[in-house]
Amino acid sequence: MTKNLRVKSSEYIDETNRISFKFNGKTYHGFKGDTLASALLANDVHLVGRSFKYHRPRGIMTSGSEEPNAIVQINPGTNRTEPNVRATEVEIYEGLEASSQNCWPSVEFDIGGINNFLSPFFPAGFYYKTFMWPASFWEKYEFFIRHSAGLGKSPTSSDPDIYDHRNIHCDVLVVGAGISGILAAKNAAKNNFRTLLVDEKNELGGSTIFENNEFNKIDNKTPSEWLKKEIEKLKNIKNLEIKTRTSVAAYHQYNYLLARENLTDHLEAKDKTNKIRQRLLKIRAKKVILATGALERPLIFNNNDRPGIMLSSAIKKYSEFYGVACGSKNVFFTNNDSAYESAISLYNKGINVEAIIDIREQSESKIVKKVKEAGIKIYWSHSIVDTTGYKRLNSISIMKLSNDGTSVTGSKISISCDCLGVAGGWTPAVHLYTQSGSKLKFDEEKKVFLPNQNTSEQISVGSCGGDFKIDEIIKNLNQKIKDTLNINETDLDGIKVEIDQENSKRNIWLLPSDKPIGKTKPFVDYQNDATAKDIKLALREGFRSIEHVKRYTTTGMGTDQGKLGNMHALGIIADTAGVKMGELGTTTFRPPYTPLTFGTIVGRNVGKFFDIFRRTPMNDWHVENKAEFENVGQWKRAWYYPINGETMHQAVQRESKAARESAGILDASTLGKIDIQGSDASEFLNRVYTNAWSKLAIGKCRYGLMLNEDGMVYDDGVTTRLGENHYIMTTTTGGAANVLGKLEDYLQTEWPELDVYLTSVTDHYATASLCGPNSKKILKKIIPDLDLSDENFPHMSFKESKIGNVQCRIMRISFTGEHSYEINVQASYGKDLWEKCIEAGKEFNITPYGTETMHLLRAEKGFIIVGQDTDGTMTPIDLQMDWIVSKKKYDFIGKRSLYRSDTMREDRKQLVGLLTDDPNIVLEEGAQIVSKLNQSPVEMLGHVTSSYFSPNLKKSIALAVVRGGKDMMGKKLFVPMENKNINVTVANPIFYDEKNERLNA
Amino acid sequence: MFLINCPYCGERDQQEFKAGGEAHIERPKQPTELSDDEWAEYLFMRKNIKGVQFERWNHAHGCRKWFNMIRDTSNDEIKAIYKMGEKPPSQ
Known part of the structure; x- marks a missing residue:
């Protein structure tokens, strides 16, 4: 039978609104306005948890967010469960369930409680000291430590809120x-x-x-x-x-x-x-x-952590605000007048106060006089030396304090009580x-x-x-x-x-006991079970910095971050080390003040909003046609289009053949597009690209390579001259934003004299890349009026035209080595353009292909992909692209770095082609390359950067970077794999149509 | 999270900006005249001061303009903000 400790009605508690809730499976009642803590106390439940290390029984200590002990699991087993919640902050509602944490099988009988009796073997740093040897066993130790430690359980199903x-x-x-x-x-x-x-x-x-x-x-x-x-x-x-x-x-x-x-x-x-x-x-x-x-602070004395030992101010709040008596035999232990206020608060409500233990010699304030008049016994200059009661406080022992406060004298007095309010001043x-x-x-x-x-x-x-x-x-x-x-x-x-004047003060950070400190348990950090003894041990072992003592003893490192005990820890360190607290400083208070849920931190950015994708205007078509997608930067790009249950390999082989034999179409809308205008646009391009731009005629396109100032390849793409002072630059899909940022940087900070304006138009245009020997016929069907002859519209040139009423920009450029056109229309017409191409291409078996086939086709031609074949350490010379580096231009970004001693080394990694001796073996991208087998140490020459089986060549091909590879043409090398060594030969990276005859086919 | 007073847009949250490293390092006008060491000095060497530092910042998610900032790295106090090409204000 539980006692009802509800005393006088409180205006904050609605006694007409009775609420039932469950704690550890048992049903209790409280009222609207109660916290879980006040409702449990009203039912005389003090034992709510077990401590972290020693599994000591612990009760509700405070009435607020500083609570170290009463942390519970809310609604266990449901998808709304939440661990490590302070019972003092939970407002009860009908149907609330809560349970204790860190105990098994129950808070009343906890197997881990054995740790309390073994505590002489668990000093500060116990885990660090004990589980060091042998080092390889740490994983096994860790498994058990993690299981025996641990606070609440995180939910296992997704959050419904x-x-x-x-x-x-x-x-x-x-x-x-x-x-x-x-x-x-x-x-x-x-x-x-x-x-x-x-x-x-x-x-x-x-x-x-x-x-x-x-x-x-x-x-x-x-x-x-x-x-x-x-x-x-x-x-x-x-x-x-x-x-x-x-x-x-x-x-x-x-x-x-x-x-x-x-x-x-x-x-x-x-x-x-x-x-x-x-x-x-x-x-x-x-x-x-x-x-x-x-925050009121407790006092640090032997066995100061038993259920029933609370902050004096909390007892007052429970009585005044919630109308709950925390005990029927109350005692206060204090170093200031505030405990007397709490005592009077209880007294006025008819709750029994047995005694007040005060470490001061006296106090003359009116509230103290009132306590005396009420007949409550006051023990001046006394201190608590011990407490008893395993699951609930049942008595305290007090002794007289010596004048200097470091020891106790006289005979021991025992006082029976079930609740002790401690008042150690305010922080x-x-x-x-x-x-x-x-x-x-x-x-x-x-x-x-x-x-x-x-x-x-x-x-x-x-x-x-x-x-x-x-x-x-x-x-x-x-x-x-x-x-x-x-x-x-x-x-x-x-x-x-x-106000009532308080004039007497006495502060003792660690109160003495009649027993030596080694035999006592004066808790400083309740949640992490750090005692004054541990702090003193840390100092004896040579720790001096407060930050180090904190980490070694774990003082202040619980979920409450030591809101109650940190000041005592500092005080004890200062007293022991003989320094002033002001000189010692304090530990860092880190956010959050009280724990936050992950849900609050991420807000709405969950599920499909976790990482927003960009999709092209043709995306719906790709989805309808069962494309598989890959992530490229923020973009979702069509990867390949499997039909009839094809594997990726099968689909890519089919798409690659079709693009070279008849016609293929690629969604190239994701390529970065930067509109460049201004009277100095040509000069600007001259400075940012390695090749020359001044003489590019209007209506012509040119491939450009952009370096960083350190000489390494940064980005590439085709830029078209639309007018005298007007260019459109394309960048890699992933590099678009960075390239624009870099160009703006140079324009604004290094070359403000240039008349150039940059605008990102990536999202403004949709691009379909039509490729293959029949691409010309398909385009002719879409735009019959446009003269597509090589004379009028040669490779690397540009035409502005119309498809119906829709303006379009067409570049005859090729990333596959085939005759191809990149058709750009305003983004909103993208899907329409795409569907027109598919319709017109039907008779030529036009085949949509994705990024994987694009990669394969360009690899057959030895075209690099920045970021795949380069990694920020490759110069154009390393890529064997000397042809694109102008010798005539005085300067461009990165030029000077190409003549640094390091970039001129002959043994740098250089881009080469690799052919496997067995044409059916496809190398793994990233595989290492060596020149000799069975050597030690192994000399890594380089690695494979791109590798495919080419359906058009009917053999495997690969690009690789190899140290000194430029001079290794025809040399035999090895790619050692887990089970076998693959023999390879260094080859020209252009595997297909070396003379570029197909561009005009 | 700083509050940065963009000289073009006014006070905005730090998340709209991108830090761009040390300020007032001019790209050499005649790089080919420089020795490897001199070029490396421009290319790689940057200060990392605890205290007052001159920095470049970019209003990347705003007007995209670059500007200079004088910031005390020890307490993140922004001492001054001024446009590119302007001389740092005397402190």
Whole structure:
């Protein structure tokens, strides 16, 4: 029978709306407004998980996103399951299921719990030290380590939810809707700044909303009452957008912030469908006001991790906000007055508080007096030395602290309790602040890191800026808002604040026990099971840098990134090493502040939008005709067109023969096209290509090779002179964007004096390449008026014409060695052009061919493909293309590099043809080439770059790059493969129609 | 993610831009007159400064214009932006 620990009704909990949910298979009830954590606590469930390394039972520790222990698997076994979710952040809904993680077979009985008793054998660096030998065994060790470690389980089926991205530009972004954030946002918006206020919680108000200390007053009201009125006023303010359930994950430079807005996680399954689950907000703010608050820190003492040990502020929130008592016998352990506020909060609700253990000698504030009057026993100058209770706290032992705080004296007192609230002071949440690149400074008096040097337009207000008391908060906030927004007055000017003064402080990072440290377990990082002992061990072993200690001990490396314990880790290191904390610095806070789902990060860019494809205007035809496609750059290109179940090889053989024997047609629309105009266009081409362009007549085409400044081949293609000052350049499909970028670069930065304008027109034209001995007859059928005689329209020339009413540009150029035409029309007529060609070519058995056949046909002719036969280390000389390098031109891009000592070496890899001695063996592309077998070490001469079986030559052919290959004509070489050595002979790379007779056939 | 003030378009997000390496390295007017070492100096040698660096940037997904930027590489503060051909402003 579980106890009901619901105490007094709370306005944030709707007790008329009862909700059932399951935890570890068991059904519980909570109310609308509960988090999973508050609902479990109301059912007296503290044990929710097991720790990472020792599998120690762990309970709910906090009430917010800093939770290290209560991380659960949501809706296990469903496609919406999510691991590593903090129970303190999950709003319950009807049908919610959750389960514990990192335990087997159950959280109540966990086999891994044995690790706790073996813990003397698991010191810091245990895995590094133990599994080093023999090195080859690591894979076997790793298998077991990975299985025994591990947090939750990722979903195995695809995510049914929709995610979204939104860009937001605002004048002022306020992060955190506690008292400071609300007041800052209100004043910004009222002064006509477009303001966005975000908070990770579902309710505004932060911790002030349950601040009922009767000794603190704002305008004679308790801070809670006062703030609720202020929140009411926000509703009618223009220019103010408020987003709750929105957690800022990252704060980048130039005030660029990423936030996750949670839209449906708190809804029942039936209400989640067809809605956006989470949205990534990409916020660019002119000014950022950080009001991220502070996190209460625990105290570090022996066995401080048992279920039932919680933050004092969390106990107060559960009582005030959720109306839940976390225990029936409560004790507090503190170094400041805030635990007294929590104690009074419980006392006022009739919840039993047994005692308060305070490491200070005394405190004179009103709230302490009130605790005394309430008859709650206070143990001054005492510390907890041990706790008991395996799955739930059942007692603590306390002893008197020595004056210097390093040891305990006197006799041990045992106090029976089921819940312990610890209050170790407050740590400003400066995570986002430091992510922005701004720098912190350690405040030795307050024992906190505070914002110091801002790098962007930002301020930190409230407790994240170091102001913990309401009077300080309002006073400093008022001034900071005026300064940053450049305004003279705010509605904070006349506010009257009274507060209860706290005047006694004592901070001890690691509290002593009566046992030696080696026999204790004072946890610093709860999630990763790093203890103070581990940190001290790391220092003994010589680690000094805080970043190294962190990695060695894994302190702060869990999913909570050590939000609770990092300050203690630093304090313990500083104390042990005898340095000041300010000198030690802090570890880097990295985004995200709280974990993000992958869905949020990718947004809509999933499935077919993951990587957008470009398709040609003829694409539908290719699809209808069962083409197989290959990816070329961003393009989907028809690869080959199998008919009657042909394999790729069969299809390519058929297509290649048809193109040479009668007619073939290729979709060449993807080739890059750059329109070049201007009075210096010819001079420009002279400078960017290796060959000469000045004398190219209007209406003529020329092949050009473009180098990088280092002399290596960069791109190639045919450029046509359309007019006196007008050219159209084609580039490789993949190189189009880069070539345009490079040309623009030279034009704008090196040769601004040239009158040249470049425009990308790749998408404006569709191109059908008609090729083969019957191509002329087919074109004649399509455009009967055009004189296609060699005299009027010779190879490497251009005609402007019309197909019906459609303007077209026709280049008589060839990448296959056959008589061919490239017909360009406006893209929207592309499919029509294609269909006309197919129709006209029917009587000649016109055969559509894809990129694979194109590659084969050009390889027969020894034409290179930049990027396949070249790899950024090939000069035109290496390619045996000396003929295209002008000797007369004074300069062109890359020219000087062709005369560097390295590029002039004779033994560079050079492009050659390779023929296999057995004509049926087709070499593998990428295969290595050697001159001698059985040598050691093997001397690699080069490799095969292109290789095909040529149906037209009825033998295999290959292009290869071979060291010194130019002078190896006829030489026998070897291509050693896994099972055999293939004998090859170096040959002329032009295998077919060496005299180019077919161009005019 | 920087906010870059393109001299032609105004403030735009960094993702519209492409970095283009060190600025103010002029292509030699007479490359053939240069020794291998001098050419290599132009071709390969670039500074990699922690601190104030002069860089070329291109508004690749915008106006496609190249411009110069002075940036502190240690904290990514953009000190100045000026057009190609202009002298760097005194800081």
